[in-house]
Amino acid sequence: MTMSPTTKPPAESLTLTIDGKDVSCRSGQTILDVARENDIDIPTLCQLDGLTTWGGCRLCLVEIAGSSKLFASCATQCTEGMNITTQSDRLLNYRRMILEMLFSERNHICAVCVSNGHCELQSMAQKLGVTHIHLPYRYPKLTVDSSQDRFRLDHNRCILCSRCVRVCGEIEGAHTKDLKGRGIKTFVINDLDQPWADAKSCTTCGKCVHVCPVGALTERGTAVSEMAKRRAFLPYLTSMREH
Amino acid sequence: MTPEDLHGTVLKQQAKHGNYQHVFNVCMESGCVSCNSAAVVEALEAEVKKRGLQKTVCIKRVGCLCSCAQGPMVALDKGDTLYKAVTAADAPAMLDALDKGGRVEHLDFSSKQPFFSRQLKVVREHAGYFDPEDLDDSIRVGAYEALRKAVTEMTPTEVITEIANSGLRGRGGAGFPTGLKWSTVAKNPSTPKYVVCNGDEGDPGAFMDRSMMEGDPHRLIEGMAIAAYATGANRGFIYVRAEYPLAVKRLTRAINQATRTGLLGSRIFDTKFAFEIELRLGAGAFVCGEETSLLSSIEGQRGLPRPRPPFPANSGLFGKPTLINNVETYANIPTIINKSAAWFSSIGTAKSKGTKIFAISGKVHNTGLIEVPMGIPLRDIIFDIGGGIPGGKKFKAVQTGGPSGGCIPESQLDIPVDYESLMSVGSIMGSGGLIVMDETSNMVDVARFFMEFCMSESCGKCVPCRVGTYHMHEILQRIYDRQGTPQDLALLQELCDMVKNTSLCGLGQTAPNPVLSTLRYFKDEYTNLIHSTPTTEVLP
Ligand SMILES: Cc1cc2nc3c(=O)[nH]c(=O)nc-3n(C[C@H](O)[C@H](O)[C@H](O)COP(=O)(O)O)c2cc1C
Ligand code: SF4
Numbered sequence: 001m002t003m004s005p006t007t008k009p010p011a012e013s014l015t016l017t018i019d020g021k022d023v024s025c026r027s028g029q030t031i032l033d034v035a036r037e038n039d040i041d042i043p044t045l046c047q048l049d050g051l052t053t054w055g056g057c058r059l060c061l062v063e064i065a066g067s068s069k070l071f072a073s074c075a076t077q078c079t080e081g082m083n084i085t086t087q088s089d090r091l092l093n094y095r096r097m098i099l100e101m102l103f104s105e106r107n108h109i110c111a112v113c114v115s116n117g118h119c120e121l122q123s124m125a126q127k128l129g130v131t132h133i134h135l136p137y138r139y140p141k142l143t144v145d146s147s148q149d150r151f152r153l154d155h156n157r158c159i160l161c162s163r164c165v166r167v168c169g170e171i172e173g174a175h176t177k178d179l180k181g182r183g184i185k186t187f188v189i190n191d192l193d194q195p196w197a198d199a200k201s202c203t204t205c206g207k208c209v210h211v212c213p214v215g216a217l218t219e220r221g222t223a224v225s226e227m228a229k230r231r232a233f234l235p236y237l238t239s240m241r242e243h
Numbered sequence: 244m245t246p247e248d249l250h251g252t253v254l255k256q257q258a259k260h261g262n263y264q265h266v267f268n269v270c271m272e273s274g275c276v277s278c279n280s281a282a283v284v285e286a287l288e289a290e291v292k293k294r295g296l297q298k299t300v301c302i303k304r305v306g307c308l309c310s311c312a313q314g315p316m317v318a319l320d321k322g323d324t325l326y327k328a329v330t331a332a333d334a335p336a337m338l339d340a341l342d343k344g345g346r347v348e349h350l351d352f353s354s355k356q357p358f359f360s361r362q363l364k365v366v367r368e369h370a371g372y373f374d375p376e377d378l379d380d381s382i383r384v385g386a387y388e389a390l391r392k393a394v395t396e397m398t399p400t401e402v403i404t405e406i407a408n409s410g411l412r413g414r415g416g417a418g419f420p421t422g423l424k425w426s427t428v429a430k431n432p433s434t435p436k437y438v439v440c441n442g443d444e445g446d447p448g449a450f451m452d453r454s455m456m457e458g459d460p461h462r463l464i465e466g467m468a469i470a471a472y473a474t475g476a477n478r479g480f481i482y483v484r485a486e487y488p489l490a491v492k493r494l495t496r497a498i499n500q501a502t503r504t505g506l507l508g509s510r511i512f513d514t515k516f517a518f519e520i521e522l523r524l525g526a527g528a529f530v531c532g533e534e535t536s537l538l539s540s541i542e543g544q545r546g547l548p549r550p551r552p553p554f555p556a557n558s559g560l561f562g563k564p565t566l567i568n569n570v571e572t573y574a575n576i577p578t579i580i581n582k583s584a585a586w587f588s589s590i591g592t593a594k595s596k597g598t599k600i601f602a603i604s605g606k607v608h609n610t611g612l613i614e615v616p617m618g619i620p621l622r623d624i625i626f627d628i629g630g631g632i633p634g635g636k637k638f639k640a641v642q643t644g645g646p647s648g649g650c651i652p653e654s655q656l657d658i659p660v661d662y663e664s665l666m667s668v669g670s671i672m673g674s675g676g677l678i679v680m681d682e683t684s685n686m687v688d689v690a691r692f693f694m695e696f697c698m699s700e701s702c703g704k705c706v707p708c709r710v711g712t713y714h715m716h717e718i719l720q721r722i723y724d725r726q727g728t729p730q731d732l733a734l735l736q737e738l739c740d741m742v743k744n745t746s747l748c749g750l751g752q753t754a755p756n757p758v759l760s761t762l763r764y765f766k767d768e769y770t771n772l773i774h775s776t777p778t779t780e781v782l783p
Contacts, residue, residue: 183709
């Protein structure tokens with residue numbers, strides 16, 4: 001299908017500076033998009049191309065000259081002449097602290113995790129140089145839902161990025177997954193907070209498992225370090241929908 | 244309703260009122276209703292009937308009479324005589340006193356005290372002296388006159404200019420210039436547009452907006468209708484928390500009355516302007532007072548904040564331009580249109596115009612609802628209007644702005660109450676909660692209380708607020724339990740900075756404020772608790 005030229009106004013092109021480098025972009029693009037196009041790496045955990053923006057992990061915060069506030073690059077559109085800093089001591093400190101918070105929040109025991117070596121939380125911590133957690137661990141008592149034949153939901157390892165919720169609602173259209181509670185008591189649920197096996201709306205497509213950045217959603221039968229995720233379907237499906 | 248109809252109603256109602264020699268105004272708002280003011284109304288009505296005075300004595304069910312802690316409150320005529328803690332059994336005595344021209348001694352509550360004389364009523368100009376459930380009585384005291392003026396005599400641009408010139412700023416907390424917000428919505432070419440009223444009022448101890456919705460619902464509707472006319476919206480939503488059943492009931496009734504008489508709907512005052520309002524009930528989450536969460540909630544989604552920009556003025560409800568203002572902000576509108584921007588901006592300070600309603604509570608003599616001009620010194624509010632600290636105790640701090648605000652010590656009490664001054668001492672105007680604390684309060688405990696509130700009200704969407712408020716609360720609890728260490732204090736400060744700067748929405752961004760302000764003015768209370776700790780850690 002060809003787009004009629006009247007449906008979208010022609011995008012304006014803008015110029016801006018990211019980390020001292022002059023770059024150009026189309027109006028409507030986010031800072032994160034443009035940084036990536038230019039091989040500038042901004043850390044993210046909740047963001048995933050193909051899903052709606054969430055803005056919850058706060059790792060992608062950047063500085064914009066002229067404002068003392070920080071901006072989530074996944075959710076901030078570029079404007080003409082913006083001068084953006086993606087790396088600074090201040091940002092690195094905050095990013096490390098965010099990761100420490102995630103590690104302290106639930107029970108992340110990498111040594112016995114099926115996602116060990118394929119985990120975005122783990123690799124992000126390594127990349128940002130987190131060497132120890134100086135916040136007290138919470139050690140909450142959490143459950144593992146193994147009711148489903150093919151998949152498992154381990155709340156101990158969930159970082160509440162909501163990728164599973166979004167892929168289930170936005171791409172699969174099932175809306176099996178959602179969040180319940182609030183604050184530190186927020187949890188991913190299936191249907192009306194039922195065991196996964198009883199969640200009638202689930203099509204067992206497995207998309208949630210493969211977008212999960214950590215070992216919270218996994219395939220059953222995988223042993224430690226075996227759970228690599230396959231995400232190729234997502235750009236494929238989303239680009240199919242756009243055209 | 245046509246402009247002539249409105250005028251006719253005013254005349255008819257005023258004539259009817261002219262026949263009464265006396266009016267008993269009995270407060271029927273949540274506070275007084277809870278101590279049975281309904282029985283007082285019934286007793287008075289029965290007594291009037293018994294004495295055959297129906298034609299000369301009127302018993303009116305009215306909105307808040309300010310001294311909520313002294314209820315049930317009754318005001319005679321224009322309020323020169325005020326009665327407190329009235330019971331049904333007092334009805335005969337109150338009527339006897341009318342004949343003698345005196346007062347019932349044991350109920351008398353002086354209306355001359357500073358609690359009343361230092362107030363300036365703009366938004367609440369008629370509150371307490373008309374029946375909010377009766378549209379005609381509301382019209383008698385001027386309801387919908389400003390709407391008539393706006394839609395029949397002014398262009399939308401003129402209305403916006405008037406609001407901008409008045410200097411009115413949002414009363415929901417942040418103090419954003421209202422005229423600027425309106426013109427942003429008005430200039431957006433996308434349609435339809437929406438007008439939303441934020442009646443979520445989640446701050447602990449605050450009840451200004453509830454009082455406005457219960458005591459003068461038509462003023463709110465009128466303010467919203469003027470905003471809709473000015474911005475080009477045809478639909479409005481009022482978002483009220485379901486914990487305010489009386490406000491919900493009165494608003495529903497008022498919307499129905501206004502719709503039935505054509506004050507809402509199509510061809511308002513015989514013009515092309517059309518506007519309707521729907522009520523939406525919130526389930527009592529503090530975060531749903533945050534504007535983007537509130538919009539998600541109206542859309543039927545989980546009440547989670549969205550990153551801003553885009554701001555609601557450009558992409559709000561259902562992705563459309565949306566004006567969102569606080570209850571008190573809308574309630575200011577009719578007065579500005581009626582009395583002019585120049586009049587309004589003559590009240591207050593250079594940057595904060597008009598009046599502000601506060602709910603004053605805690606360790607003061609007079610608790611209740613007060614409306615004061617911007618710029619009044621905090622000290623006057625606490626010691627003149629509030630009557631000072633009871634029990635011979637010493638004042639310690641006053642908390643403004645609820646969980647997003649801070650604690651202000653004695654040394655800063657002479658600052659004027661305006662947005663910038665409160666900010667400069669580490670607090671905020673907020674929506675109007677004002678909690679006074681005496682020397683018996685421990686400030687670490689105060690900080691801990693507010694952090695517990697933020698922790699349990701955090702929506703959980705972003706990491707810094709979800710996990711950070713938990714850790715800050717744990718540390719505060721440890722320090723308060725004398726288990727804290729100097730390292731805890733350092734970590735607490737680090738967390739405050741991080742959560743403030745990295746959280747997604749205002750809840751997380753301001754959650755550290757009570758800690759920061761108590762650390763700023765009462766640091767020794769933290770260190771005292773820490774240094775009374777055993778220095779060696781005891782392992783289990
Ligand atoms: C956590 C949080 C809670 C809020 N609660 C309220 C509230 O209860 N009532 C309100 O009017 N504004 C509240 N606000 C402010 C609104 O987001 C918004 O700024 C306001 O409704 C705008 O109206 P105004 O310009 O008339 O002040 C809250 C903000 C935050 C961050
Ligand atoms: S700051 Fe708190 S309330 Fe706001 S989005 Fe983050 S978790 Fe939710």
